[in-house]
Amino acid sequence: MLTCPKCGSRDVMVAPPNNYVCPHCGHTWEIGSVDSGWIEEEARMYKAWGELVDAALQVPDCEALARRVAELVGADERRARQIARRVLREVMEELRLRGMQERALREIERC
Numbered sequence: 001m002l003t004c005p006k007c008g009s010r011d012v013m014v015a016p017p018n019n020y021v022c023p024h025c026g027h028t029w030e031i032g033s034v035d036s037g038w039i040e041e042e043a044r045m046y047k048a049w050g051e052l053v054d055a056a057l058q059v060p061d062c063e064a065l066a067r068r069v070a071e072l073v074g075a076d077e078r079r080a081r082q083i084a085r086r087v088l089r090e091v092m093e094e095l096r097l098r099g100m101q102e103r104a105l106r107e108i109e110r111c
């Protein structure tokens with residue numbers, strides 16, 4: 001988790017073109033190579049998003065989805081589950097139409 005080096009706040013935001021900004025104390029600093037891990041992860045996630053959505057629509061199983069996330073995005077287990085829940089919420093309307101909403105909601109709960 002990225003934190004502000006000045007105040008330790010976790011509400012760090014990206015300020016284009018190449019800075020982080022902390023809305024809490026106003027500190028800004030450059031995005032360094034050490035910190036860019038989660039941005040790369042985001043990029044991989046968006047690349048894999050279509051595939052993850054397809055997987056979620058076929059079988060709305062959070063466990064299986066998290067494994068797929070870990071494979072495609074390279075996230076650790078906790079983060080993979082987080083992303084899996086995000087995917088499931090994203091496709092909830094579609095799942096509702098397919099009559100799988102309740103199952104998906106249970107999956108999100110227990111994931």
Ligand SMILES: [Zn+2]
Nearest residue numbers: 004007022025
């Ligand atoms: Zn700060």
